Amino acid sequence: MKRAARIVAAAAALSGVATFAGAQDAAALRARSLVATCAACHGTDGHAMPSAAVPGLSGMPAAYIVEQMKAFRSGARAGTVMPQLAKGYSDAQIEQLAETLAKAGAAKP
Amino acid sequence: MMTTSMKRRDVLLKALGAGAGLAGLSGCVARVDRDSGAVSVVGAMNAIGKPDVARVLVVGGGYGGATAAKYVRLLSQYKIEVVLVEPDAAFVSCPMSNLVLGGGRTIADVTRPYATLEKQHGVRVVRDMISSVDATQRIAVLASGGEIRYDKLILSPGVEMMWTEITNLRAASQQGRVLQAWKAGPETTALRRQIETMPDGGVFAIAIPEAPYRCPPGPYERACIVANYFKAAKPRSKVLILDANEDVTSKGPLFKKVWSESYKGILEYRPQHKATGVDAATGTIKFEIQEDVRAAVLNVLPPMRAGAIAVQTGLANSNARWCNVNWLNFESTAARHIHVIGDSIQIAALMPKSGHMANSHAKVTAAAIVAELSGWDPDPAPMLTNTCYSFVDDKRTVHIASVHAYSEDEKTFKPVPGAGGLSPAPNEQEASYAWSWARSIWADALA
Numbered sequence: 001m002k003r004a005a006r007i008v009a010a011a012a013a014l015s016g017v018a019t020f021a022g023a024q025d026a027a028a029l030r031a032r033s034l035v036a037t038c039a040a041c042h043g044t045d046g047h048a049m050p051s052a053a054v055p056g057l058s059g060m061p062a063a064y065i066v067e068q069m070k071a072f073r074s075g076a077r078a079g080t081v082m083p084q085l086a087k088g089y090s091d092a093q094i095e096q097l098a099e100t101l102a103k104a105g106a107a108k109p
Numbered sequence: 110m111m112t113t114s115m116k117r118r119d120v121l122l123k124a125l126g127a128g129a130g131l132a133g134l135s136g137c138v139a140r141v142d143r144d145s146g147a148v149s150v151v152g153a154m155n156a157i158g159k160p161d162v163a164r165v166l167v168v169g170g171g172y173g174g175a176t177a178a179k180y181v182r183l184l185s186q187y188k189i190e191v192v193l194v195e196p197d198a199a200f201v202s203c204p205m206s207n208l209v210l211g212g213g214r215t216i217a218d219v220t221r222p223y224a225t226l227e228k229q230h231g232v233r234v235v236r237d238m239i240s241s242v243d244a245t246q247r248i249a250v251l252a253s254g255g256e257i258r259y260d261k262l263i264l265s266p267g268v269e270m271m272w273t274e275i276t277n278l279r280a281a282s283q284q285g286r287v288l289q290a291w292k293a294g295p296e297t298t299a300l301r302r303q304i305e306t307m308p309d310g311g312v313f314a315i316a317i318p319e320a321p322y323r324c325p326p327g328p329y330e331r332a333c334i335v336a337n338y339f340k341a342a343k344p345r346s347k348v349l350i351l352d353a354n355e356d357v358t359s360k361g362p363l364f365k366k367v368w369s370e371s372y373k374g375i376l377e378y379r380p381q382h383k384a385t386g387v388d389a390a391t392g393t394i395k396f397e398i399q400e401d402v403r404a405a406v407l408n409v410l411p412p413m414r415a416g417a418i419a420v421q422t423g424l425a426n427s428n429a430r431w432c433n434v435n436w437l438n439f440e441s442t443a444a445r446h447i448h449v450i451g452d453s454i455q456i457a458a459l460m461p462k463s464g465h466m467a468n469s470h471a472k473v474t475a476a477a478i479v480a481e482l483s484g485w486d487p488d489p490a491p492m493l494t495n496t497c498y499s500f501v502d503d504k505r506t507v508h509i510a511s512v513h514a515y516s517e518d519e520k521t522f523k524p525v526p527g528a529g530g531l532s533p534a535p536n537e538q539e540a541s542y543a544w545s546w547a548r549s550i551w552a553d554a555l556a
Contacts, residue, residue, distance in 0.1 A: 024186055026485035032184060033476040037492045040468050040550040044183070049552055053545035080532065080539055081496055081510045088494070088512020088528030 031100040034093060041081075046101045058104040065098035156260040158484040161188040165478060166249055166259035167232075168239050168418060170195030170223060172202075173265035173451030173467035175554040180475035181263075182230045189482060192233045192257055194249070197294070199223060200555060203324060204464045204497075205547050206293035210301050211334040212342075213503045219293060219547075225556045242422045244444040261478050263439075264424070264432075265451045265467065266416025267292065268323045275411045276386030276395070286389035287407045291323060303406045304335060309343040311405030316384040316394055317352040318412040321431075323452045323462045325359035326509070328352075328410065330499040333364070336372040337502040347375060349404060351382040351394065359461070360499060360507055360531060367501040367535055384409055415453035422447070427455035436521050437487045438477030439470055448474050457522040460513060461495060468550055469493035469513075491515050493522055498543035505535040506543045 035046060038057060042048050046058035057065065071077035072086035073094075089097070156163035167178040170193055178193040200221045208214040226232040238252040242262065249257045270289060272279035281287035288303070290296040304313060313335050317328045332350050339346040357364055357378070368376050379399075386395035387409055394402045394409060414420060414430035424432040424441045432449040433442040436457065441447045451467035460466060470493070477487040493513040498506045511529035513522040532539060 024483075026480060026483075029184060029476055029480060029483075029485070030488045033472060033488055034492065036180065036472040036476070037469065037494045039472075039553045040465055040494070041496065041546055043549060044179075044553050044556075049545075049549050051545070052549055053542050054549075080542060081508060084510045084528060084530040085494060085496070085512055086528075088492070088514070088525040093492070 031096055034097055035100050035104075038097070045104055057101045060098075060101060062095075062098040062102035065101060066094055069094045069098070156482055158482075160185050160479065160482040163188075163260040163482045164190045164192065164258065165261045165263060166257050167191060167193045167263045167265065168195075168249070169265035169267060169416065169451070170197070170200060170234070171265060171267055171451065171467065172464035172550070172554060173267075173471045174263065175200060175223070175226065176468045176471035177263045177265060177450060177475050178232045179226060179230050179554060180472050181478060182232060184475050184479045185482070187231060189479065190233075191231075192235060192259075193223075193226065194235045194237050194239055194251065194257070195223065196236060196238045198236065200551070201293040201297075202464070202547065202551060203291075203293045203327070205543070206290075206297050207327065207331045207334045208500060208503070209293075209297050210290075210304060210331060211338045211503060212301065212305065216294070216298050221551045221555050223555065229556060239418050242418070242447070244422065244447055247446055260446070260482065262447045263471075263474060263478075264416070264419050264422075264441075264447060264449045264453065265471070266418050266453055268413040268452045268462075269415065269417045269420065270410075271412045271414055274318075275384055275409060277389065278387050278409060278411055281387050281389035281407075281409075284389065287387050287409050289410055290408065291327075291410055291413075300406075300408060304338065307343070307346065307405045310345040311343075312347045312349055312403075313339070313406045314349040314351060314394060314402060314404035314408065316382070316407075316409040317350065317354065317358075318410050319353045319383070320358045321456060321462060322410065322413045325461055325463075326364075326497065326499045329357055329360065329364045330501070331408070332376060333367060333372070333499075333501045334503075336376040339375055340372070346405075347377065348372070349402065350376070350378045351384060351396070351402060352378065352380050353383040354380065356380055359497075360509055363507045363531060363535065364499075364501070371502065384411075413452075415449070419449055419453045424449055425453075431455035436515055437473075437489070437491065438481070439474040440477075448478065450474050457513070459511065459524045460493075460522060461497065461509075461511075463495055463497050465497060465550060466493065466495045468554060469495065471554075489515070489517065496546060498539060498546060500540065500543070501535045504537050504540055506539045507532040507535050508539055508543075 042057050048056035069086050072082045165181045167174045178191050181191050202219040205219045223234045239249045240252045241250045288300045290300040332348050336348040383397040415425045424443045426443045427433050433455045439448045450470035452462040473491040480487045496510045498508045500506050512525045514525050516523045
């Protein structure tokens with residue numbers, strides 16, 4: 001199994017996909033689970049589909065994600081679904097999302 | 110290096126009839142001899158704190174099950190072994206499948222392979238069904254006769270039609286005379302054929318059961334798509350919606366506006382019409398109160414309940430229809446180590462039975478299982494999101510969105526106040542977003 005995991009990690013590294021590899025603990029799992037609430041539209045771990053109408057979030061600067069989420073939440077930034085969804089997240093959750101996504105590495109090429 | 114889990118994997122692979130490797134099990138007949146001890150190298154009770162020797166069995170490869178299978182692998186950093194049992198050869202999406210009925214899309218447009226789950230994520234996909242579950246021994250029996258032992262079981266079996274609620278419906282459905290097409294696939298194509306070959310001047314009648322049922326806005330979207338097709342191709346034809354509910358159950362004002370503006374004289378909506386029987390020979394629907402209705406194409410949806418395997422396993426402990434779960438990990442309140450997700454569960458307040466919601470259930474469940482098998486507490490504050498697009502014709506959509514947070518006080522999910530909402534009006538911009546959503550969520554579940 002460890003070998004399989006290494007192969008997967010290596011394959012992912014080659015394709016430029018961040019793997020969230022490395023030591024995992026309960027906090028990291030929770031952070032990644034929070035990011036997963038964005039994934040249906042923005043892609044698994046924030047890697048959007050190449051043809052997606054929405055941006056990939058992985059590797060975006062944390063400050064930018066926080067700013068945009070708060071702008072959606074306040075109504076300063078217009079949109080269709082995002083202003084409605086952003087209102088469901090607290091400041092702390094937005095910050096955790098942003099930190100986790102920023103650390104997740106570069107977006108898919 | 111031969112670890113215990115690798116040994117067990119090899120033994121199991123042999124038992125499953127496969128030579129080696131993670132992929133290629135699809136279509137194999139799984140035969141695990143209970144008496145040979147082949148799968149008992151690791152006891153099911155030993156897995157806590159040792160995720161790399163644990164096995165999660167996922168039953169059902171729809172929006173819930175496919176997502177759960179992928180995310181258990183992903184979130185466990187590929188430590189936990191995952192077996193997915195699914196009878197169909199490919200994933201066919203119910204969302205977007207109404208467009209096939211209008212003729213603008215084919216079933217291939219809403220179909221994706223399971224192969225990526227195997228190749229990219231090492232999920233073993235076994236093409237079969239589960240015929241029974243021994244919740245005490247943690248063994249699931251395959252329809253083909255084999256057995257699969259699990260540490261955690263995730264059931265995502267969708268809905269089962271309650272045929273006996275509508276007289277003659279089961280026979281009419283089996284004969285292909287009165288279709289449901291409420292699970293996308295060959296029936297969707299067959300219903301399209303009925304609509305396409307119906308002579309102009311005919312009526313397409315869709316009967317909607319009392320809520321809760323799978324996909325609340327789905328029947329109204331379907332009515333719009335068929336009406337839009339009639340408008341272009343069969344202008345003397347009509348769409349008749351016969352709804353057991355008191356009013357439109359989802360996106361009501363938006364649908365009604367479209368009906369009056371775009372489908373006046375083509376589409377008629379009749380609330381409080383509870384279907385009780387059909388007569389396929391005469392094309393008749395019978396109702397609890399009102400006069401019979403005759404139509405050229407009948408699309409009668411009976412009341413629904415949790416998928417058969419969930420009911421049969423004794424998990425449908427809410428009104429004998431739906432499965433109550435603990436919301437922190439979606440574990441059944443009726444059986445330990447069995448988690449139920451997707452349309453089969455007894456929903457929390459304002460939680461739709463939708464594909465996106467099943468995807469959300471799957472992720473919370475996967476994370477909770479990974480946490481438990483790692484020896485950690487589950488996330489005390491999980492979140493669920495839902496976005497659902499409905500097409501009102503071939504170019505415009507409307508959406509509904511919501512965010513649900515776990516309430517520690519009430520031990521359930523509640524919509525976050527102030528969050529969520531609807532489109533202000535049907536629009537073309539969101540039609541492209543709807544396809545973007547579909548392709549993204551299919552990839553999130555499968556790729």
